[in-house]
Amino acid sequence: MPLAPSSDPLSASPPARPVAASGEVQALRQRLAAACQIAVLTGAGMSAESGVPTFRDDSSGYWSQFNPQEMASEAGFRAHPQRVWNWYAHRRAVIARVEPNAGHLALARWSRTHEGRMSVITQNVDGLHQRAGSAGVLALHGELMRNRWLDRPRSCCDLQRVAPGEPPSCPVCGNLLRPAVVWFGEALPASVWQAAEQAAQGAEVLLVVGTSGAVYPAAGLAQIARRSGAHVVVINTQATELDAVASQCLTGSAARLLPALFD
Incomplete structure (x- = not known):
């Protein structure tokens, strides 16, 4: 399975580009309304608009x-x-002090009223898409607010019965709890990655929102979607490494553009 990224992509500062024109937004809005399958890949820029600090x-x-x-x-x-x-x-x-922004909420509202037509794939571990109401979110790098066992759990390991501590542990065998996120050098969750690949392959439109496009394997989903014939749209406040793969680039914040596209 693909491994988690070995470096932080957010240190780069690509050049800015012109803000998206209203005509571009309206044309994409019509394309999205007609699409049977839409995939949305989100990155750190999506959460930054809610006040979530980047990893570094x-x-x-x-x-x-x-x-x-x-x-x-x-x-x-x-x-x-x-x-x-x-x-x-x-x-x-x-994370507990921040709230989903208008972009998270717009995706959740649209997916609820167009059931089965949108797949949300995220590189973020903050759970803001889930809190906004999006169902079936594919969290490629895990979820910060959840825990799992450090070592393979034995029959005595029960997440509902742990010994308190920093970190908590199994009171019988001493197995430690750890955050349920993907650490450097670890493989992405196999079932989640497979579902993300399938969503990218089956999408008529893929939106890449708030990500630099430098983190693989997640960034490779845009290439998978493009090879499968999808209309790939990069939404960001500045240029990204996926602009060359995109069918269309819209410059602006997720909190502004996603409500304009979906509400």
């Missing part, structure tokens, strides 16, 4: 002394389980 930026104060990549690996967790657990507790507290 989420390290203010005490946490700024640690390398984020060391805090997002199995080796780092095994070496310093309490430190890493508390860093994720900090990140969870940040």
